Amino acid sequence: MRKKPFSKGWSFIIIFITVGLSYGIYHIYLYNAPRQSHYSRVSSSNLEQERLGDIQLLQSLESLTQAPKPRDDIERYQYYNLDNETTVATARGDDKIILISVYSDQKMSTARGIRVASSADDVIEAYGSSYYKRGEQGADIIGYVDKINHRSLEFWLQDHKVNMIRYSVDSVVM
Template identity: 40%
Template sequence: MALKRNKRLLTLFAALFLAVVLYGGLRFYLMLGPRQAHFLLAASTSLADERLGDLRLGQRIDSIAPPPVPEPNNSTLDFYRCADGTTIAAEPGTLHIVRIFLPSHSNPGLRTGRGIGIGDPAAKAVAAYGDRCYRRTEQGALVIGYIDKQNHTTLEFWLDGATVSRIRLDSDELK
């Protein structure tokens, strides 16, 4: 009888240990894994009217004045540099913006649709967009991200300490 009870306890502890290891592994993967891994578990936040400065996803590149300058491209996207320091990207062969990126050296007056810009505290971004975000790291930076599952859009704030250092607005349907 005691042997049977000990066997049940051992099985219970083994199952509990396995559950903790699997949960910890999933959390570790989500923190360091690819950006798309967060899309499954993150809650949706409306980004329907989102923009960076005057730029919006889906906008035609040839509608921007002054015209952005093409940059050396990689094999997946065509990149352009705007006069204000913003980088935009389009799928090859199209002129519709699928990514807008504000690097740390871009015009500090550029803001998201809810007023967040480079140099703002991370807490201000969370206050503006809510706590329904995912967190991950990339290139050594903590990233706070929001996903709009209905509009297929993601907005990410890259942090330097507790300060927004880069902002990226993407279509989550990038090929």
């Protein structure tokens, strides 16, 4: 008489554990994955009129009211510091702003009134429930995607409060 290596019960348990582990690993990856990995998982939000203070994406550097100070970065983008703890970036050789980051200036707000120190609940109330969550550099991040205008808006959180706001075109890879 020949013995079966596994009975049906063991096969089910092995399949269940394998699927469970795969599911867990996938969600750990998604939480730590780059922001572009989340775009297909959320509905589009209209960010066309979004701005941070008086700065909009694709605006010319020359039109800024504050003179930008270039940084000596050796990266694919040229970064500029503004006086108010704000950084903007352009593609090298271009003067159109493709990234705006606000770090600590509580006066600079989004078009919907969110600023550094706003709560995560304030963000969700202002921008809706169609967002992704991810983590980077110890921060929890709530992100919104405009699939039509190819933009993303991220709110970096510490202790459920906005610690940084990043608004960029989709092609910006950080």
